Amino acid sequence: MAEETETQAVAVASPRDSKREAIAFLIGVAGWLVPGLGHAFLKMWGRAVMSFLTVGLLVILGAGMRGNVFTSSANDAFDTLGYLADLGTGTFYLVATKLETSGADVSHAGGDYGTRFLATAGVLNLLTALHAYEAARGRKA
């Protein structure tokens, strides 16, 4: 009986915990929208600068190599996955579309690499945003 009560007490989240969870979620979203912003809020400056620079460089290189910036009008599952990966870059997705004014050219190896660079930038940014979220919850540093 005493054990049951103790378990229930542990299972019920305190208001402080739920507030911390909400803040961690907002930090994760901020990290997704602007690469490195989540870590900057946590005063993890090295990781914040690294996230911003690596994701930014990958997006600039990917768009400059005329990689495919996928849009919401996907033709198949791979296009949809590519769009989701590209969206992972947050606001940098808009930068990629602005940079690549002449469209994708995947007929050359450069364009194909560019597509991978853009997708990797998105996935990497999602990973850093998740890291910031976990750090804000106190699980990882």
Added chain:
Amino acid sequence: MNAAIEFKLDHLQSMLLFAVLISIAFGFLSRRRPIERVKYIVWSLFLFLLIGVGIGWAMYPFSR
């Protein structure tokens, strides 16, 4: 109309750039102390290049 910025990189340059950037990102994310980060980055970069070149060589017989 040309792209605002245009890069023309070959396979090796693209692979090198990719490996360097991802290794740095992984090093910073997974380690805290600077010396550990440097070790992780160097090791990760070495493995990226070794596996990349290894897979390239393994595919060579089927390339033509």
